Amino acid sequence: MIVEEIMKRDVITLHKDDTIETAFQLMNTNHIRHIPIIDNDNRVIGIVSDRDLRDSCPSIFTKKGKTDGINNPIEKIMTKDVITVHPLDFVEEISVIFYEKEIACLPVTKDDRLVGMITEKDMLYTLIQLTGAHQPGSQLEVKVENIPGMLSKVTNIIGKHNFNIHSVLIYPYPIDTTYKIIVFRIQTMNPIGVIETLTNHGYEVMWPNLPGMTK
Amino acid sequence: MKSEAVFIYSNQFQNYKFHDEHPFNQLRVELTYSLLKQIGVLDTKHMAAPRMATVEEIALFHDPKYIEALQLAGKGELSKEKALHFGIGTEDTPIFPNMHEASALIVGATLKAVELVMDGKVNHALNLGGGLHHGFRGKASGFCIYNDSAVAIQYILKKYKKRVLYVDTDAHHGDGVQWAFYDTNEVCTLSIHETGRYLFPGTGNVNERGSGKGYGYSFNIPVDAFTEDESFLEMYETSMREIAAYFKPEVIVTQNGADAHYYDPLTHLSLTSDMYRHIPRIAHEIAHQYAEGRWIAVGGGGYDIWRVVPRAWAFLWLEMIGMQDAGIGKLPQAWLEKWHAIAPVTLPATWEDPADLYSPIPRKEEITEKNHQTLTKLLQPLRQHHI
Known part of the structure; x- marks a missing residue:
C-alpha cells in the first residue's frame, strides 16, 4: 500500500x-x-x-x-x-x-x-484495515518453525477447508526466535475443523489459552 | 382474556438445515419442545403456528437483490461467484434447497411473535427458531441468512411506532442487529458476548456506541474468555437495569443464544445451566417494569444441542409462564429415554449442572476484575448523565 x-x-x-x-x-x-x-x-x-x-x-x-x-x-x-x-x-x-x-x-x-x-x-x-479486524471472522494464531515455506503449508491447510482469509500477520515468537507466530483472520464462525487439522499436522494453535486450562 | 405467553412452533423450522455435519442444528428446537411437552407446560392454548414472511416484509431490512439471490440459490440457479458475493455458498452458510423459504418462515415466526405481543393478545412470545443475529442487509454471515430480529424490529418501528430495547446474550457479538440500528435512537441494542479477540465476528467492543442520532444507543460488553456465572450475571444484570432505566423501552426483544455454556464447542466461556434461569428472569422483570410486559424472545446460537440448549431454552419458557419450579431437580425419564439413543453424548440427568462441571479457572480473579472494569467503562456515560 x-x-x-x-x-x-x-x-x-x-x-x-x-x-x-x-x-x-x-x-x-x-x-x-x-x-x-x-x-x-x-x-x-x-x-x-x-x-x-x-x-x-x-x-x-x-x-x-x-x-x-x-x-x-x-x-x-x-x-x-x-x-x-x-x-x-x-x-x-x-x-x-x-x-x-x-x-x-x-x-x-x-x-x-x-x-x-x-x-x-x-x-x-x-x-x-490491514489486520482485517473490521470484517466478521475468527482469529487463529499458529506457531510455526522459523524456516522458509511454513506460511504456504499452513495456508494450504486453511485453503483445503475452504475458508477465505481476511488477513495474515507474521511476527517472531517472543520467547523463542526459532519460531514464528502466524496470525490469520478467517471468514468463519466455526474454526474447530481447521484447528483440528492443524493440530494433527503438528502445529501448535495458540487459542485463548490460560495456564492450566484444558477444553 | 389476554394470555401470558405464546410459543411459536412448527416442525418446518427443521427445514433451515445446511447439512448433517453443520454445527447449526435446529433439532435443538424440537428437543426443547419435546422436553416442555414432557413436563406438561406446553398446552395447545400456548401454541401458535408461524407464518411465512413476505418478500416485502423481509425487505424492511434486507436488500431486495439479496432476497432475489437467495430465491435463486435455493433453486440451484445462482452462480458460485454471485453466491459468494452475498455470503452464501461458504463453509458457514452453504447453499441448500429452498433456503429462501426456510429462512422466510423463521422471519415470519418472529413477526408472528411481534404481532401477538403488539396487538395485545399476549404479554410475551417466544420463537426459538429465530435469533439469527449475524445476517447483514445484503450478506449472509455466521450461519445466519435473514436476520429475523432486525426485520422484526423494523416492523415494530414501522407498524407500531414503539421504542425497542434489543438484548443479545449469545456468546457471539450481535453484529447484524447492532449495525442495522447503529444510527437510530429508536432502538437501543445491548450485546454481552465473549471478547472478539479470537472469537467470531471480532466486533462488539465497548467503544462501539452508535453513530449520529444513534450515538449512545448501542451497548457492548465483551467479556473475557473463561468468564463464569457470577461475573457474567454481574455484567448482565447491572447493565440491563441501568440501560433500561436510561432508555425506557416500550418493548423488549431478547436474543437467547445458549452458546456461552461451558460445554459449547464453539466458544470459551464457562457458564452453567443456572445462568439460563437468570437471563430470562431479569428480562421478564424489565419487560413488566418498563414495557407493560411486552417481551419478544428468540433463540440464537447454541451448539451443544443435547446437553445445553434444551434445558437453557426450557428455562426461558418456564420463566415466561411463571412456572420456574417445573425446572428443578431431575429431568423427566421419558425424555431422556426418548433421545438418548440418538444422542452422541450422555444427556444430563438434572436441570442443574454438577458442581464440578469444570476444574477451577486459574485466573478467575483477574478475569472478574477485568470484566468489572469493562462494565464501568460501558456505563460511565449513563452514570455521569444521572449525577
Whole structure:
C-alpha cells in the first residue's frame, strides 16, 4: 500500500504572514491539530501543531488579558525543517518515520509541492484495515518453525477447508526466535475443523489459552 | 382474556438445515419442545403456528437483490461467484434447497411473535427458531441468512411506532442487529458476548456506541474468555437495569443464544445451566417494569444441542409462564429415554449442572476484575448523565 491511497487531499493550509489567531480558529473549526505553512508556489515552508500554538500563549496562571501574542505572524512559531513524504512512499515505511521521529503528521509533497497530508490516525486506521479486524471472522494464531515455506503449508491447510482469509500477520515468537507466530483472520464462525487439522499436522494453535486450562 | 405467553412452533423450522455435519442444528428446537411437552407446560392454548414472511416484509431490512439471490440459490440457479458475493455458498452458510423459504418462515415466526405481543393478545412470545443475529442487509454471515430480529424490529418501528430495547446474550457479538440500528435512537441494542479477540465476528467492543442520532444507543460488553456465572450475571444484570432505566423501552426483544455454556464447542466461556434461569428472569422483570410486559424472545446460537440448549431454552419458557419450579431437580425419564439413543453424548440427568462441571479457572480473579472494569467503562456515560 502506498501513501497516495490513504492520504487526505483536502489540506487546510496557511501562509507565513497569517496570524497565530487564524491558526487557532482553523484548528478549532476543523478539529485538526496540524497546519502546513506554504508559499505562493504551494511549497511547504513550515508546519505548526496545536502544541506550538499553545506554547505561544500565556499560561493560565499568568494574568489575564495578555493575549496580544496571538496577533503575531505564524512564521514566528512554525517549525521550519519539515519532514515530508512522497505519494509513492510505502505506508509501512512512513509508519517507521512516525515512530522514530515521534511526530503525528506528515505533509505529502510531489515536485516539492504540497499534494496531501497523512496523520498518525490515518495510519492507525489503515493498520486496522490491514489486520482485517473490521470484517466478521475468527482469529487463529499458529506457531510455526522459523524456516522458509511454513506460511504456504499452513495456508494450504486453511485453503483445503475452504475458508477465505481476511488477513495474515507474521511476527517472531517472543520467547523463542526459532519460531514464528502466524496470525490469520478467517471468514468463519466455526474454526474447530481447521484447528483440528492443524493440530494433527503438528502445529501448535495458540487459542485463548490460560495456564492450566484444558477444553 | 389476554394470555401470558405464546410459543411459536412448527416442525418446518427443521427445514433451515445446511447439512448433517453443520454445527447449526435446529433439532435443538424440537428437543426443547419435546422436553416442555414432557413436563406438561406446553398446552395447545400456548401454541401458535408461524407464518411465512413476505418478500416485502423481509425487505424492511434486507436488500431486495439479496432476497432475489437467495430465491435463486435455493433453486440451484445462482452462480458460485454471485453466491459468494452475498455470503452464501461458504463453509458457514452453504447453499441448500429452498433456503429462501426456510429462512422466510423463521422471519415470519418472529413477526408472528411481534404481532401477538403488539396487538395485545399476549404479554410475551417466544420463537426459538429465530435469533439469527449475524445476517447483514445484503450478506449472509455466521450461519445466519435473514436476520429475523432486525426485520422484526423494523416492523415494530414501522407498524407500531414503539421504542425497542434489543438484548443479545449469545456468546457471539450481535453484529447484524447492532449495525442495522447503529444510527437510530429508536432502538437501543445491548450485546454481552465473549471478547472478539479470537472469537467470531471480532466486533462488539465497548467503544462501539452508535453513530449520529444513534450515538449512545448501542451497548457492548465483551467479556473475557473463561468468564463464569457470577461475573457474567454481574455484567448482565447491572447493565440491563441501568440501560433500561436510561432508555425506557416500550418493548423488549431478547436474543437467547445458549452458546456461552461451558460445554459449547464453539466458544470459551464457562457458564452453567443456572445462568439460563437468570437471563430470562431479569428480562421478564424489565419487560413488566418498563414495557407493560411486552417481551419478544428468540433463540440464537447454541451448539451443544443435547446437553445445553434444551434445558437453557426450557428455562426461558418456564420463566415466561411463571412456572420456574417445573425446572428443578431431575429431568423427566421419558425424555431422556426418548433421545438418548440418538444422542452422541450422555444427556444430563438434572436441570442443574454438577458442581464440578469444570476444574477451577486459574485466573478467575483477574478475569472478574477485568470484566468489572469493562462494565464501568460501558456505563460511565449513563452514570455521569444521572449525577
